[in-house]
Amino acid sequence: MNLPLIDEQQYKRQDYTTNHLTKAEYTDCTFTNCNFENSDLSSIVFSECYFIDCNFSNANLALTSLDTVTFHGCKILGVLFQNCNTFLLSFKFINCTLNLSSFYQLKIVRTTFSNCIMHQVDFTETDAKYVVFSDCDLYQSIFDRTNLEHSDFTSAYNFNINPNLNQIKQATFSKENISGLLRPFNIKILD
Numbered sequence: 771m772n773l774p775l776i777d778e779q780q781y782k783r784q785d786y787t788t789n790h791l792t793k794a795e796y797t798d799c800t801f802t803n804c805n806f807e808n809s810d811l812s813s814i815v816f817s818e819c820y821f822i823d824c825n826f827s828n829a830n831l832a833l834t835s836l837d838t839v840t841f842h843g844c845k846i847l848g849v850l851f852q853n854c855n856t857f858l859l860s861f862k863f864i865n866c867t868l869n870l871s872s873f874y875q876l877k878i879v880r881t882t883f884s885n886c887i888m889h890q891v892d893f894t895e896t897d898a899k900y901v902v903f904s905d906c907d908l909y910q911s912i913f914d915r916t917n918l919e920h921s922d923f924t925s926a927y928n929f930n931i932n933p934n935l936n937q938i939k940q941a942t943f944s945k946e947n948i949s950g951l952l953r954p955f956n957i958k959i960l961d
Contacts, residue, residue: 773815836861852876873898903929908950923947930954 773795784791784804791806795815802822812832820840827847837858843865852874862882872892879897884904891911901921908929917937923929924944931938932954943951 773813835859840864841866846871850874923950926950 773793775797776792776794776799777797779796779799781799781801781804784801786804786806786809790810791814793814795817796819797817798819799816800820800822801824804821804824806829807825807827808829809826810830811834812830813834815835815837816839817835817837818839820842821844823843824841825845826841826849827845829846829849830853831849831851832853833855834853835855835858837860839861841861841863844863844867846863846866846868847870849868849871852872854876856877859876859878860881862884863886864882864884865886866883867887868883868891869887869889870891871888873896874892875895877897878901880900881898882902882904883906884902886903886906888903888906888911889909891908893916894912894914895916897917898921899917899919901918903921903923903926905925906927908926911929913929913931913936915935916931918931918941919937920940920942921938922942923931924942924947927947927950929947929950930953931951933951934954938951
């Protein structure tokens with residue numbers, strides 16, 4: 771399917787809940803304060819795009835390409851990233867809310883999550899090596915058979931990671947948050 775090419779465009783305050791975003795290949799485009807809630811973004815290509823203060827809640831990303839995409843200040847609730855096109859999949863999240871989203875079985879090596887609220891996010895069987903969770907709230911997020919080798923949890927909090935069920939070799943934690951690795955063992959940690 772040959773998609774039209776849209777390059778270096780700025781989109782501001784657009785509501786794509788009723789007027790759908792044109793299926794195209796967007797390169798180096800910026801979307802600011804746009805509403806994609808419940809939108810069908812399937813099979814659209816985003817390459818080197820920036821999404822600033824956008825709402826992606828429950829957006830459909832089936833076969834959507836996200837190549838070097840930055841989400842900044844976005845509301846991303848209930849998004850199933852595992853349905854994206856995995857070829858050249860690369861993104862980073864800054865100051866975003868990703869509650870109830872899923873990265874199930876995805877390869878997200880070297881992804882950065884910075885200052886994000888990530889309640890009940892599913893990382894089951896995700897290849898998350900070298901991922902940075904900087905100042906992220908991981909309350910009730912699921913880590914099950916997840917490869918977290920070399921990942922950085924130094925400033926993350928509210929996580930619950932069972933070392934027996936996940937690969938955590940060379941992952942980094944702080945003294946303040948190490949209890950997140952011990953919760954599965956039901957032991958008491960005293961100050």
